[in-house]
Amino acid sequence: MDHSAHAAAPFPQGLQAAEQGYRITPALTILDAGRTRVEFAILGPDDAPVTAFDVQHDRKLHFIAVQRDTSGFQHVHPVMDAAGTWSVELDLTPGVWRLFADIAPTTLGAGIVLGADVAVPGDYRPRDLLERRTVSTVDDYVVTLDGALLPGEGAELRARITRGGIPVTDLQPYLAAYGHLVALRAGDLAFLHVHPEGDPSDPATPAGPDIRFHAMAPSAGTYRLFLDFQHAGTVRTADFTLVAGEPAPSAASEAPVDGAEPVAHGGPHSSHHAAHHH
16 A cells, blocks of 8 residues: 555545545444444445455454544444445444544545544533543553654654553554554544554564554644554553644653543453454
């Protein structure tokens, strides 16, 4: 896959339900809270479901569901039937969720990200998660993010993973990398492609504690970042908030806020991820 094609595109992805003749069509746009089955299709220029996709990062389709206030994030792997209908289970809380399908239809020959909203009835209390945050605690792991997002130019981000204060050096590959990072712009949830540096198949790429990424912000503003990493057979998700266009304070000056609640990531999926990953 040609990464430079993404880098050259200043227009962020995932804002549109349709692009270049392809569109995402969820079977239902109102879904029940709780454990819910989601079905959707990708329709092509001929208005028929697309069934041929190129593999990107080990998958023909990456599916990400995020609460509009970014309080919930799930990166799951739907299954497609012969007719081109994709289905997957999500754990949904009340509110509006944005569904992203990151795909490369074979006939298009390029990658696109399509997005659609679904509503979940219930008592919705939005959370403000837009304070700068570079340290994330998930279970007994602490993940620290160093580096800055720069408007309109590429920059390196480095995630460092420790467990019980000890650097983790035996990360397991997840989606053909030691980490999978998704960045979303606050306000419209524009989807940024973030590329890991190195490759687990290359012995020169360390299996932790540092995972390096190359990212480019399409504009100044606040971004929410979600890092999936696999260790000891389980995929976990750390989350961060960065502001593009402002100087980055050193991580050492920043401690986790007391009483800050971790983002709900739909824990049941963690074990599913590991089970489905080959």
